[in-house]
Amino acid sequence: MITLYQLERCPWCAAARQGLRNVGVEEYTIINVPYDRDDRDVVERVSGQRLVPVLVDGDTVVQDSRQVVKYLYETYGGPERERSIRELAADIAAGGSRA
Numbered sequence: 001m002i003t004l005y006q007l008e009r010c011p012w013c014a015a016a017r018q019g020l021r022n023v024g025v026e027e028y029t030i031i032n033v034p035y036d037r038d039d040r041d042v043v044e045r046v047s048g049q050r051l052v053p054v055l056v057d058g059d060t061v062v063q064d065s066r067q068v069v070k071y072l073y074e075t076y077g078g079p080e081r082e083r084s085i086r087e088l089a090a091d092i093a094a095g096g097s098r099a
């Protein structure tokens, strides 16, 4: 059971959501936390600090978006990770990225 504590408009939380999509995890619970960090007692209880995103997967608690994405790729990456890389390469070849 995966739970993501987050804010919808937070770019780091968007990265965590994208990480979930990239590895093909479809079933997870989103907990939208209060905007004001002083009101995030639930995040403090779960992770010992008040920033989001925080991902909870069973007994594992991961904070910081890069750590969340790294954890997801390490734990659920497998063939899904390879698929993400292939899709990205196809998108670039099709002109999806011009930078």
Ligand SMILES: N[C@@H](CCC(=O)N[C@@H](CS)C(=O)NCC(=O)O)C(=O)O
Binding pocket: 007, 009, 010, 011, 012, 013, 036, 037, 050, 051, 052, 053, 063, 064, 065, 066
């Ligand atoms: N380095 C962290 C940054 C996380 C972060 O700053 N999150 C913002 C939300 S967008 C937050 O919780 N801010 C609360 C505050 O600074 O009071 C990450 O990548 O996850």
